Amino acid sequence: MIAIQRTWWQKLSFVDLFLWAFRIAVIVVVIWGTVGTLTAGKYQREHWIFFIVFGLAQGGIYALIALGYTMVYGILRMINFAHGEVFMSGAYTAYFAAAALNNSGYLNRHPFISFLTLLAVAMSVSTGVAVLLERIAYRPLRHAPRLVPLITAIGASFFLQYTFRGLYGTGFKAYPEFEVLKGDWIVFGVPVLRTQVLVLVASVLMMVGLYAFVMRTKIGTAMRAVSEDMDAAALMGVNVDRVIAITFAVGGAMAGAAGILYAMVFKQVHFFMGFVPGIKAFTSAVLGGIGNIPGAMLGGMFLGLIESVGPALILDGLGIVAPYQLKDVIAFTMLVMVLIFRPSGILGERLAVKKA
Amino acid sequence: MRRSNFLKIFIALLFVTVGSYLVPIAPAATVGPVTDPIGVVKIGKGEPIVIAWWFVVEGPDASLGIDTKRGVEIAVDDVGGKLLGHPIKLIGENSGCNAEGGVTAATKIAANKQVVAAIGSNCSSEAVPGAPILWKAGIPTVSPSNTAPILTDPKRGPGYDGYLRTAHNDKVQGRVAAEFARKILKANKAATIHDGSPYAEQLAAVFAENFEKLGGKIVAREAISPTDTDMRPVLTRISLGVPDIIYYPIFIAAGGHVTRQAKEIGGLKNTALMGADGMFSPDFLRAAGPAALGMYHTSPDLSPEALGPRYVEFLKKHEKKYGEKPLAPFHAHAYDAAMMIFEAIKKVAKTDAAGNLYIGRKALRDALYATKNFKGLTGTLTCNQWGDCADPKIAVYQVVNTDPKTWNPGVNPKKIWTPYVKR
Numbered sequence: 001m002i003a004i005q006r007t008w009w010q011k012l013s014f015v016d017l018f019l020w021a022f023r024i025a026v027i028v029v030v031i032w033g034t035v036g037t038l039t040a041g042k043y044q045r046e047h048w049i050f051f052i053v054f055g056l057a058q059g060g061i062y063a064l065i066a067l068g069y070t071m072v073y074g075i076l077r078m079i080n081f082a083h084g085e086v087f088m089s090g091a092y093t094a095y096f097a098a099a100a101l102n103n104s105g106y107l108n109r110h111p112f113i114s115f116l117t118l119l120a121v122a123m124s125v126s127t128g129v130a131v132l133l134e135r136i137a138y139r140p141l142r143h144a145p146r147l148v149p150l151i152t153a154i155g156a157s158f159f160l161q162y163t164f165r166g167l168y169g170t171g172f173k174a175y176p177e178f179e180v181l182k183g184d185w186i187v188f189g190v191p192v193l194r195t196q197v198l199v200l201v202a203s204v205l206m207m208v209g210l211y212a213f214v215m216r217t218k219i220g221t222a223m224r225a226v227s228e229d230m231d232a233a234a235l236m237g238v239n240v241d242r243v244i245a246i247t248f249a250v251g252g253a254m255a256g257a258a259g260i261l262y263a264m265v266f267k268q269v270h271f272f273m274g275f276v277p278g279i280k281a282f283t284s285a286v287l288g289g290i291g292n293i294p295g296a297m298l299g300g301m302f303l304g305l306i307e308s309v310g311p312a313l314i315l316d317g318l319g320i321v322a323p324y325q326l327k328d329v330i331a332f333t334m335l336v337m338v339l340i341f342r343p344s345g346i347l348g349e350r351l352a353v354k355k356a
Numbered sequence: 357m358r359r360s361n362f363l364k365i366f367i368a369l370l371f372v373t374v375g376s377y378l379v380p381i382a383p384a385a386t387v388g389p390v391t392d393p394i395g396v397v398k399i400g401k402g403e404p405i406v407i408a409w410w411f412v413v414e415g416p417d418a419s420l421g422i423d424t425k426r427g428v429e430i431a432v433d434d435v436g437g438k439l440l441g442h443p444i445k446l447i448g449e450n451s452g453c454n455a456e457g458g459v460t461a462a463t464k465i466a467a468n469k470q471v472v473a474a475i476g477s478n479c480s481s482e483a484v485p486g487a488p489i490l491w492k493a494g495i496p497t498v499s500p501s502n503t504a505p506i507l508t509d510p511k512r513g514p515g516y517d518g519y520l521r522t523a524h525n526d527k528v529q530g531r532v533a534a535e536f537a538r539k540i541l542k543a544n545k546a547a548t549i550h551d552g553s554p555y556a557e558q559l560a561a562v563f564a565e566n567f568e569k570l571g572g573k574i575v576a577r578e579a580i581s582p583t584d585t586d587m588r589p590v591l592t593r594i595s596l597g598v599p600d601i602i603y604y605p606i607f608i609a610a611g612g613h614v615t616r617q618a619k620e621i622g623g624l625k626n627t628a629l630m631g632a633d634g635m636f637s638p639d640f641l642r643a644a645g646p647a648a649l650g651m652y653h654t655s656p657d658l659s660p661e662a663l664g665p666r667y668v669e670f671l672k673k674h675e676k677k678y679g680e681k682p683l684a685p686f687h688a689h690a691y692d693a694a695m696m697i698f699e700a701i702k703k704v705a706k707t708d709a710a711g712n713l714y715i716g717r718k719a720l721r722d723a724l725y726a727t728k729n730f731k732g733l734t735g736t737l738t739c740n741q742w743g744d745c746a747d748p749k750i751a752v753y754q755v756v757n758t759d760p761k762t763w764n765p766g767v768n769p770k771k772i773w774t775p776y777v778k779r
Contacts, residue, residue, distance in 0.1 A: 054588045170414040322579035324590035
């Protein structure tokens, strides 16, 4: 055997070259657009702050849903594609509670208690749906090949969508207005919509709570143990079935909370509403590094921000008319870029070899 | 024994399915007393004449489809459910208000060789890919609510030769909206939003063109996608140009989000909002909530003063049959579409001695296009060579009460401008 000496450029394959060209092209476009927008000076400082706040509020909702994806993936290595429907079922069911509270006038007399009631309804319904889903659709298939639970998840997603469609029809329902949440508050000299303050505060509280739950409690430790090595955890006396059920329950509760926050901001609920946020949240989870809890939070916030700021910041400078039509293009290009640069996501651990 | 039976049935089925693809679709044919270059539908004695509708009867825009479907049903009732001694049978497909739904519905209808004519679709996005599929199968379709100019444009292509509509062309609606904004509201700066559908995109463009022609300035031409929910960034962008009016001729779900969120943007507090007929429905009030108050809409004028006593009678039948007021503005257009088709069938159908009915497909299409001075509910319809048959009367309405139960076009939303009334 004769070792052939190759210089670095001979080692470059066509694919490598293409990927490098792609990276450079995207970076050039992004810088070009950004510089173009900023030098045009069309937007004032306050507009940028608005874009950032809108993005963070949307991102908080994505992040809460993404937590469910990432926790289930962390433990079972499966993508629960029905998670968007878990989100929908909570928001949809709580609508009926909201309508009842509104009709009796209680909603605006005691808005805080009403909000907590709605939150409780949505979270318990979503938790129930998620746990049942695990028990009925996923547990029997836990040792089946990996594709099987994935397909089941898609089936479960359709089942839930069309169950709600059958129960409540194809039209949409609109949440009543909370009088206290109308208008805006001045935060650091900037008017911020009250609903968005609520969403930001609530989602951050939820995420901090969840992080503490996973890192500080006994159950949380058991969850981490199962996610590291299910068999070893079982040998150490951890009840794996129970831990998995709790993981689904916690993910469901987060989705239910996200459902109420979504309803506070957007008001409309219908049977298909879980699809788009579900896909976006899944994207967030992958962006942040799927299986990683802080990663899902970061990924959600990042995706929300890029959807809100990106079109104005990047596309406007390129002279593209109506840039907001292309916000999904930006979001998914970001996903592709992150996957090229860091295949395990922003905060993803490099565990691919060991677990996948 | 059993097994061989099963096999026989299976093979027979295979032949039928494969065969139906191999047989060329309706070649120039002579059947019974009728010769037609495209094909002939034979309807046996006592068998029904099949008319298909393709409307959006499910989902957020279901009010539009159900409304038009009811118009067609009342038309069938009005001719006694019978035509030339044959019963009329209505079949239908949900078309979903998007291109995919339009293709699916049209393909299903086109597969049924007994379908004589179709009524639909509702959304222009369905008709753009769907109408050519139907015409390839020789089925003409009359739409009660497609309004995108491209569908009856001279450059539309031969695929649309079987397409007609009783709805107005948005060249009219966009002009009325622009005139109202410019002359009545005295708006100098306007912004438009569309959702990428042919209807919204073209209507927004017609509005912008006319608004500029009248001396106004378009400060933003934005677009969203129909599934978007967060409109605040795009509205913030629009607020940079400080428009006096935003015209967003989109559909109910996204239109509701725009309406609610526009009120939350600081720079748009004094901006008038204006939508079009695509969201002229009580469902829109549900979607937009209290924010809809004071908002303007362009929509066909369906008042008894504009349409005459026959329409009042129609409303009575509607109320009796369905127990409520019409849900959207195109039931009368649907009624006219159905009546136009019945009229054309009467003109071209031939009966043989055995009582069989024969309808030439090309002849039916030509008879529809030849419709002239047809007294419909929506006015006197005359079809031009591109299938525009409407007698358009577009009025401007303003929402005065946001409770969906008070929906009563003319009163709420209140009719505030009727440019077609000659003074």
